[in-house]
Amino acid sequence: MRRNILLSVLLIGFLLLAALFWPSPRASAADIRTGDHVIVAADEIIDDDLVISANLIEINGTITGDLIATGSQIVVRGAVGGSAALAAQSIDVAGQIDGSLYAAGYAMRLLDGAAVGRNLFFGGFSLLTHPQSTVERAAHVTGSQMTHNGTIGGDLNVSLGGLDVNGVVGGNLTGRTGPSGTAAPQMPFAMPGLPAVTMLAPGLRVAPEAQIGGEIVAREVVPTPAPTTGFLGLPIWLLNRIGETIGLLLTALVIIAMAPRFIPAVSDALRRQPLPSLGWGLLVYLVLFPIGLIGGLILVVLLAIAVNLVTFGRYTAAILGLSASFWVFALFLFLFFVYMVAWLVVGHLIGRGLLSRLGGSTPGRGMQFLYVFVGVILFQLLRAVPILSFFLAFIVGTLALGALFVAWLERRRAIAAGKTTLPSV
Template identity: 30%
Template sequence: MILIRGKWRTASVGFLCTLLLLVFLATPVWSLVSRSGDQIIIGANEVIADDLYVAGRTITINGTVNGDLVAVGRLITINGTVQGDLLAAAQAVVVNGTINDDLRVVSQVTQLGSNARVGDDAVAAGMSFESLAESTVAGDLAFTGWQALLAGNVGRNVTGSMAALELRSNVGGNVNVITGAEGDAPEAYPPFFPQPPVPIPQLRAGLTVADSVQISGNLTYRSPGVATISQQAQIAGGVLREELPEDETAAPAPVTTIAQQLQYFIALVLVGWLLFKFVPNWIQSLAAIASSKPLPSLGWGIVTFLAVGIIAIAIAFVTFVLTALSAITLPVLIFPVLGLGTLANLTLIFGFLLFVMFVPQIVVSLLGGRWLIHKLQPSTSSNRFVSLAIGLLIFVLLTAIPVLGGLLHLITIFLGLGALWIWIRNNRDRAPTEPQLAAV
């Protein structure tokens, strides 16, 4: 799905990607509170002094979290105050209280109630985003998904890409969006999708601007059709439409996207099982290196990534030179030299692609799964394959997010390549190998 470009958006995505990387590589030195269970409630008079990590079916925050809140569940409701960031993944996220810093949400449905206050930026991805009247996002608001209804106030800019967008709010900056063609409510929203625990508004496809809208900047939209803009709407900077061909506008069908991610998850689980069966010590060694030396692994991963390209070019150049010399001196060697050079390059490229498609993702997911289980249930030991499966599920969900998923994937590849480089160097020098993850 196409996203709007912007400096603030790049910075936000970069920050979130860094945060997610730290979450996967975190050590027990962090000061945080973690809770898990089927139903988690933070009472109205309860104050969490540190960051709070929670996982459960239903999560309700009525009290105060003085740090960041990281939550995973089916229904997450914020009625109290989060002094830091909210990072949430759920079927539905409902904010009725205050988030004093950034809001980062991946959810089927995200709703900001009439009393919701977000002190800085709000970035969300999912099927539906709704901000009710009187809600406030003090910074920028960005949404990538199927539909969005914005009735609350936005302090700065609104950006995003969606099939349907209805604006009823005041925007303190610019509006820059990509939408579908004007029409009825998007029919591609599958009726057999899991029903969210909160109602979803039905919107017409395309961009609709109500008469109550006040935009302090420009309204720029890309769409194959003309938007429905009320003549009473106040748009200080004017309206600019950039025509978008139909084939570039259509959002990917949710069923297709889910099927692709499910196939990806199954493939990673299968490859992970094979690696655990035949080379368990190697995988755990790579994971131990990535965990104990994350920054060196990232650095060496970038070097290795570039080195593979340089080596492939060098092999091709040497093959060409030797083939040319053979044609002049010993023509009988032309085909052997050309064949060996081509085989060497294909082997290098195939091995590289095979590695980066599976191994780094498995390594990082193993670390993430073990870390999450340890934080939520410190006294519980889990099988390494269970840890991998949980980590892969989270990894696949995160990498499905546009832009963020690509950045996370790239960092994961660099981390895995760097761990491989360090492992090869350690074995070559016959130095003690990095401590392996405990097999349970």
Template identity: 30%
Template sequence: MNNVRKLLSIFALVTLVALAFVPAVHAFDGRDGDTVVIASGEVINDDLYVTAQEFILDGTVNGDVIAFGQISTINGTIEGDLMAAAQTVIVNGTVTGAVRMAGSVLLLGENASVGGDIIGAGYSLEVQEGSQVGQDLVFAGGQILLAGEVSRNVQVATGAFELRSTVGGNVQAEVGEEGQAGPPPGMFMPQSPVSIPTVKPGLTLDPSARIEGDLEYTQTKELTVPAGVVAGQITRNEPATNQTTTRQETTSEKILKWGANILRNIFTLIVIGLLLLWLFPFFVQGLSGKLQAAFLPSLGWGIVAYAAFFFLLLITIVGMIAGGLLFGILTLGGLAGTVVGLGLLSLFALILGFVLVTSFVAKIVFGQALGRWLLARTSPTLAEHRFWPMILGVIITVVIIALLSFPLIPGFLGGLLNFAVILLGLGAFWLWGRERMAIRPVG
């Protein structure tokens, strides 16, 4: 199941990357280089994608802006959303939509205006006095100094949070403690073009601050709240402490758990094997026959098939993103969306098929071949039965792997045998599929 979770996590990550980089139905303006400047007076009536060491926007973009680089500075106007990832992100101008930014140093200057939400992650976020956030502010990182106004709610998870301004809604803060303060920000980070404020660890409310809603904070110490700062209720939550100690399983518990896993694996494989033999008898018997006829070659080709799967995944990902970007640049937005959609479906099908084959089909095929080989030497009549060879072989395979994974002996032996069984099943599948593809219809 760990492999399944890892593969599905990779699939989800690729999906996010693809959707972030490839427009579904719109064209876009792409800029790249060491320094990209959108001069004052320049107007871009489209979405703007930028990859540069330094990006400066002094003009206007009537669309969304996605920027990646070392320094991104927004002095002009964005009639849309901003998504920026850089060492330093500076917003001095106007963003009518939402801002999504990640970096070491994040800054909203005194003239900054954001119409939507701000979601940020980084070491330091400073929202200077005079700046305005039209909706919510969400931040996770090292520290935040909030001196600009936020119209709605504020949610932060940080080591240090100082509030000096007005928040129109509620404030939820999970903050660190004074004793948890780390080294100065600049010690481990490259030099930033903006100064990083010093924020006292924990939660600090300036007497001039104002929270129109409720304050809920998580901190070990009670906060002294200046009079008139919080209009609503004040709630302090104790930080979650990891007091759970991992209890060592007794030998009897380990053995019971080990035995339950054996029964569960046997039951699952037999049920799936019976279903496959009922629906696709020639497929399963063909694979097991190929494994019996070419045992060692199946192992070698299994290694090839295992590596080929990940290579095919890489090719699919690269092709999907490249194709989507190409059609997007050519202003064929509909085709770009189609390419991305087909690519994601292909990735899902590949991952699902690989998980099913390695988790179930390979072991069923190996069990079928093993059971047929054993019964041919003890009971030839049963060896030709549709189901009994698979049932016998699966039981023996699972039990042997489990015995080698017994809690009181080194567990890698069972894992090694399990991997070998998977490779043998994959190799048989590879050889069988290659032979089927080589068959050409006559006439």
């Protein structure tokens, strides 16, 4: 259930980005505001889209276009003529949103007087709808819990731990919740300054006064124990190790066939400079990768905002999709190296140390694969020990990352040295 919740929240995040940069039919740039406390006064009318980033955001006036807001606390008491994309720890909506509401956060409340003209999408910990709140069409909610006391005109689709339905659902009640029969959990963490959240017990509860216009299709999902045996009655952990080993060896075959010098070059760099490789690897793993991950995402957003302002939203979606694809591809390459290629590099070093007498001075592709094969098999045997598995993976990934950087530095120095001596030849 937690994995499904996490994936759903990530989906909501991408929906927020899509809502943020989707080209508007109006050829105009958005009104962008930042600060610690941003207020749209009750008598203020913004005849445009509004983008806000602040700690505390209060919308008391009227926005004729779309609203995009990110912060710690967001309160919407006014009117939004388009759709709203909100991301914050605490979200309170007591006004009118003519379009759809996309929201992600710790806790959101649709207070009395709140009216969403189209659909509601929420991903987070807790959602509470008050009796005089309205969602004209469907509501899609994912997270930990929801208490519904208001009115939803269409379907209510959920993926939650606990759900209490006391209000009106005009369509079907679909989705799934956690299994009932257990007490409400304790508050996971304290959040000073945020509205109090009443913890719900897992399960689906439909009160007698609730009105469901369609069918109740939602079901409680009871976690099933993970199987301990699989193909041919072998233990699951052994099948996982066999599958990982086959995958690593197939990857080694492809790399050795297409770039036979890559694995030996990185392995040699690790053999010659183990301590610098460890140091560079720790720097990349613990510092540069997180900075690059967050910085890359920020660059994607800033580039999309810049294109949105310059082209009036004409090519924003295309630029956002292209830059986000590059970001995802770079992340894939990093993870592919850490979780696949790193084992081949360090495995090659181990296998070469054990079989170096068989390979001669310039071992061919077959001997290179044999080195990798021996090292991978030894590593898989060590990873069968639960305590060693995590630490071994971290050490292997760190050493290989550092060795890759060291090999790159050595290559640059060699090229530079060749260029400097070239004129005298």
